Amino acid sequence: MIPFVDQMDLKGRRVLLRLDLNVPLSKKDGTISDETRIQEAIPTIQYCLENAKRLIVCSHLGRPDGRSDLKYSLEPVAHRLRELLKCDVILLDDCIGEGIHQMVTHHQGNEVFLLENLRFHKEEEENDPNFAHELAHLADAYVTDAFGTAHRKHASTYGVPEIMPLRGAGFLIKKELQYLSQLIHKPEHPFVLVAGGAKVSDKLKPIENLINHVDSIIIGGAMAYAFLAAKNISIGRSKCEIAGVEAAKTIMKRAEQHGIKLLLPEDHIVVYPDKDPDFIHPERIDSPHIPHDAMALDIGPKTIAKFTQGLGNAKTIFWNGPMGFFEKEKFSKGSEELAKAVGALAALKVVGGGDTVSAVKQFRLEGSFDLLSTGGGASLEFLEGKGLPGLKVLEKKHA
DSSP: OOOBGGGSOOTTOEEEEEOOOOOOBOTTTOOBSOOHHHHHHHHHHHHHHHHSSEEEEEOOOSOOTTSOOGGGOSHHHHHHHHHHHTSOEEEOSOSSSHHHHHHHHHOOSSOEEEOOOGGGSHHHHTTOHHHHHHHHTTOSEEEEOOGGGTTOOOIIIIIHHHHOSSEEEOHHHHHHHHHHHHHHHSOOSSEEEEEOSSOHHHHHHHHHHHTTTOSEEEEOTTHHHHHHHHTTOOBTTOOOOHHHHHHHHHHHHHHHHTTOEEEOOSSEEEEOTTTOTTOOSOEEESSSOBOTTOEEEEEOHHHHHHHHHHHTTOSEEEEESOSSOTTSGGGOHHHHHHHHHHHTSSSEEEEESHHHHHHHHHTTOGGGOSEEOSOTHHHHHHHTTSOOHHHHHHHSOOO
16 A cells, blocks of 8 residues: 555654656746646645655756756746745755755755756666665655656656655645546446547557446547558548557557447548648548648547537546647647537546646636546556556565
């Protein structure tokens, strides 16, 4: 069993809290463009503040490739945490070293210490034991609420808890597991899987596992073009990975073997890149077939109606991947209408994947869903049924 933070004795202890504060930053001014992960971490942060002697928060941000890069500094996160927590949050200039250790162990006060980006050190992603020991040396207890990195065997997510006897998980992970576990252990039927986004190959294993539980599958987004190509339907210049076509064939075969209904687009919203490079004149194609010089960027009205009807009286829905290029208004209708249809159902509704969560929030429909998973790749790997290293290590008996 995973121990959770409210089952841990934190009194008088220094707590190292691993969070997933890998928030998207605006390319224009470096400000936070979506603070979902910060907001979701607040309950665990507050609990640790109220019950522990000292709180030391750590996270990664972006892909700085093992070197210090101000573009990936956690300063914007520190600023937002100060506003939300209404207390001082001190961003340290590194995450390890004697100076950092002296600061967090001897400083007198109620501040929150935020270590600078863990991935400024290549040893983090290498799960280097010396790096893990330096991090562990900062605290007496370890808590992780970084569900989004629980599938990574990194120093801060695996190496540190492996050597710290007092360890557990936060409230966000507890919530994620509560809902995601239902999808593979006790879903109420009918259970509908809605899959979109780009890469079919990345989702092959979780979809294959979910085929054992779902009653029907709705396929949209760029993912759908791999399925159409696998059925020898022309997809024009639409985005489609070669590996995805083979993965699509595998999924279709498995679905047929299990008697699972699989719904694909019947019409498309397309552009002609050579004639319209800025994508400002979309057209509807009333056919599954896409012209050779066209690129599909959303599902059409016939498909929206078909998918909405396909949801039927579903009692469990897992949605991963938008239906089109929703970031641009001209290609957002498919995702928005499906989000409205899913949200209106009296069902367990779980959204997984950063793009899908962003789409739901863009349409201001987040209140219509039970869980907007912060996991992304972690939620998909969990649904493969093989467990996550960052959670398994919490269950191990300490040597």
